[in-house]
Amino acid sequence: MANGNGKTGLRDRIKETNDKLWGSQFAESILRPGSPFKKGYSDSPRNRSYVVMNNVLYHLHPVKVKRHGVKLSYTLCLGGLSFFLFILLTITGIFLMFYYTPSAETAYADIEALSTNVAFGSLVRNMHRWGAHLMVLSVFLHMSRVFYHGAYKPPREFNWVVGVILLFLTLLLSFSGYLLPWDQLALWAVTVGTNMAGFVPVVGNQVKFALLAGVEVSASTLLRFYVLHVLALPFILVIFLAVHFWRVRKDGGISGPL
Amino acid sequence: MTEIPESLLRRSAEAKAKALGLPVEQVLAEMKGEAPPIPPPSDEPEPEPVEAMEEAAETSEEIEEAVESVEGEPAPVEEVAAEEVPAGPAAEAPEIEPAPEADVPVAPPTEAPVIESSQEALDPPASAEPTAPDGGGSADTEPAAAEAEPAAAAVATAVEEKPAPEGNGAGNGKVAAMVSPRPTVPPKGTPEGVRTQRLLTVVKARAIQTVKAEPTDKVNTWPHLMLMEFGALLAITGLLVIMSVVIHSPLLDPANFNATPNPSKAPWYFLGLQELLSYFDPQIAGVTVPTITGIIGFMMVPYVDKNPSTRPSDRKFAIALYSVFLAGAATLTIFGVLFRGLGFNFSYPWKDGVYFDDLKDWVHFE
Numbered sequence: 001m002a003n004g005n006g007k008t009g010l011r012d013r014i015k016e017t018n019d020k021l022w023g024s025q026f027a028e029s030i031l032r033p034g035s036p037f038k039k040g041y042s043d044s045p046r047n048r049s050y051v052v053m054n055n056v057l058y059h060l061h062p063v064k065v066k067r068h069g070v071k072l073s074y075t076l077c078l079g080g081l082s083f084f085l086f087i088l089l090t091i092t093g094i095f096l097m098f099y100y101t102p103s104a105e106t107a108y109a110d111i112e113a114l115s116t117n118v119a120f121g122s123l124v125r126n127m128h129r130w131g132a133h134l135m136v137l138s139v140f141l142h143m144s145r146v147f148y149h150g151a152y153k154p155p156r157e158f159n160w161v162v163g164v165i166l167l168f169l170t171l172l173l174s175f176s177g178y179l180l181p182w183d184q185l186a187l188w189a190v191t192v193g194t195n196m197a198g199f200v201p202v203v204g205n206q207v208k209f210a211l212l213a214g215v216e217v218s219a220s221t222l223l224r225f226y227v228l229h230v231l232a233l234p235f236i237l238v239i240f241l242a243v244h245f246w247r248v249r250k251d252g253g254i255s256g257p258l
Numbered sequence: 259m260t261e262i263p264e265s266l267l268r269r270s271a272e273a274k275a276k277a278l279g280l281p282v283e284q285v286l287a288e289m290k291g292e293a294p295p296i297p298p299p300s301d302e303p304e305p306e307p308v309e310a311m312e313e314a315a316e317t318s319e320e321i322e323e324a325v326e327s328v329e330g331e332p333a334p335v336e337e338v339a340a341e342e343v344p345a346g347p348a349a350e351a352p353e354i355e356p357a358p359e360a361d362v363p364v365a366p367p368t369e370a371p372v373i374e375s376s377q378e379a380l381d382p383p384a385s386a387e388p389t390a391p392d393g394g395g396s397a398d399t400e401p402a403a404a405e406a407e408p409a410a411a412a413v414a415t416a417v418e419e420k421p422a423p424e425g426n427g428a429g430n431g432k433v434a435a436m437v438s439p440r441p442t443v444p445p446k447g448t449p450e451g452v453r454t455q456r457l458l459t460v461v462k463a464r465a466i467q468t469v470k471a472e473p474t475d476k477v478n479t480w481p482h483l484m485l486m487e488f489g490a491l492l493a494i495t496g497l498l499v500i501m502s503v504v505i506h507s508p509l510l511d512p513a514n515f516n517a518t519p520n521p522s523k524a525p526w527y528f529l530g531l532q533e534l535l536s537y538f539d540p541q542i543a544g545v546t547v548p549t550i551t552g553i554i555g556f557m558m559v560p561y562v563d564k565n566p567s568t569r570p571s572d573r574k575f576a577i578a579l580y581s582v583f584l585a586g587a588a589t590l591t592i593f594g595v596l597f598r599g600l601g602f603n604f605s606y607p608w609k610d611g612v613y614f615d616d617l618k619d620w621v622h623f624e
């Protein structure tokens with residue numbers, strides 16, 4: 001449409017370009033049916049279903065959820081937030097891995113350099129640390145709300161068990177990350193923590209030995225905790241997460257209101 | 259039949275009232291049967307085999323899909339009556355017009371405009387009808403699509419056959435609760451090869467479907483749940499970024515095996531345990547409490563708690579127990595964080611300072 005000058009207005013040109021972009025074969029091939037970005041998307045019940053069904057991320061969700069489930073007060077989205085924090089921690093953790101060497105000689109200097117020499121290094125490290133604390137908190141609160149709602153009752157018993165394992169793994173992840181800065185706080189907090197593990201009767205000392213790669217915290221402990229922290233534990237956690245989410249759906253979705 | 263909750267009724271009444279431009283209360287009253295009701299097909303006193311039913315023309319993409327899947331194959335033989343031919347674009351137009359009037363003010367069995375319009379739309383040589391459902395081979399001109407719109411078809415059991423002049427069958431049609439009977443004998447002057455509709459039988463809904471699930475009030479995940487989740491996600495990200503800008507992560511002196519700090523504290527989530535260790539024998543505090551109650555005890559919860567109710571008033575003991583655990587854990591942790599000073603001895607945070615290095619380093623704004 002032309003404006004007063006007889007020229008094509010900016011708004012129209014933007015719209016034209018937009019239509020051309022999203023209407024191109026390439027865009028059409030990316031977007032599955034029902035995508036809100038698809039040209040000519042209309043808000044219909046069918047498309048609302050497609051948005052969820054045809055998206056690899058969204059299809060964790062059912063197409064419809066019980067009305068009480070979307071109330072802010074009901075769960076505060078604690079489980080979802082725990083998962084989201086896990087994703088944030090993965091992203092920031094990958095960033096940190098670029099600048100960190102898990103050896104007793106360089107670890108501390110790497111962290112120091114991270115705060116001073118790397119763009120956003122300090123921010124990302126802070127996000128990783130506080131995000132980890134928040135995740136411990138939100139997983140714990142998530143468990144509490146599930147308990148108070150009695151949401152572990154049949155048919156959801158097993159998912160509760162998986163959830164307890166996830167809490168345990170979260171604590172281990174946070175704890176193994178605690179050592180990595182290799183400062184006094186890290187060293188002695190881990191010493192205290194692993195000493196507690198040593199009190200377990202039959203297998204205590206074996207567990208402690210396996211965790212520390214020795215009888216006390218040493219340079220090889222650092223490598224062990226590093227591999228546990230960045231690879232082994234997240235790997236196990238993701239498997240249990242998958243089972244957890246799967247069972248949430250299969251056990252009938254979010255539990256009912258009180 | 260399960261009782262439909264008031265809220266669901268009201269919402270569907272609102273939707274219907276919006277579509278028809280009527281006051282909500284009137285539609286709601288009709289739905290509840292308090293006002294002169296719209297006679298749904300199954301409510302007809304006695305189903306006459308020759309009575310024809312018409313459907314409300316309404317865009318329904320589900321049917322389109324179903325039609326597509328059947329299209330091109332010979333029309334399947336229908337055991338029950340529910341058969342439907344998609345209305346072609348041309349046939350659809352005259353049908354829409356009477357729909358509103360026929361729908362709302364209780365289309366009486368012999369209302370003139372409806373009959374007329376349906377005659378226009380569907381002109382019926384009666385002879386074509388009996389062969390139509392099984393005339394798979396001869397269905398080349400009339401792609402008869404068998405369509406079972408889940409509930410409505412079962413209730414309405416409308417038999418409808420219409421010509422599809424455009425031939426591609428991509429029409430719109432939906433079985434709805436609407437009746438407009440037509441004379442059995444097709445009017446004179448209907449073109450050759452055009453079939454009319456015919457009711458084979460009427461099946462009560464209860465005979466062919468059993469309702470087991472309670473109707474639940476559900477909303478679409480998109481956009482309702484997703485919006486909430488996106489809000490929560492933004493909130494936590496905001497909180498985290500603000501925290502990260504304001505509070506620095508601690509970085510003390512390099513690790514030194516020869517200098518034990520005083521006090522040595524575990525990470526805060528283990529401080530409750532460490533607190534317990536200072537009271538009890540390590541065998542109790544380090545083993546019994548964390549592994550037995552902490553891990554195994556929690557896993558056992560659903561298998562120990564046999565109470566099937568989820569109402570708080572029915573499970574006072576469980577809730578009390580968990581609350582005691584929560585309060586205890588919180589107390590121990592806070593105590594360990596704030597009230598433990600040199601040598602892990604009791605100290606007042608306001609007098610001796612806080613010995614908690616995690617939150618030591620706040621950003622100094624200058």
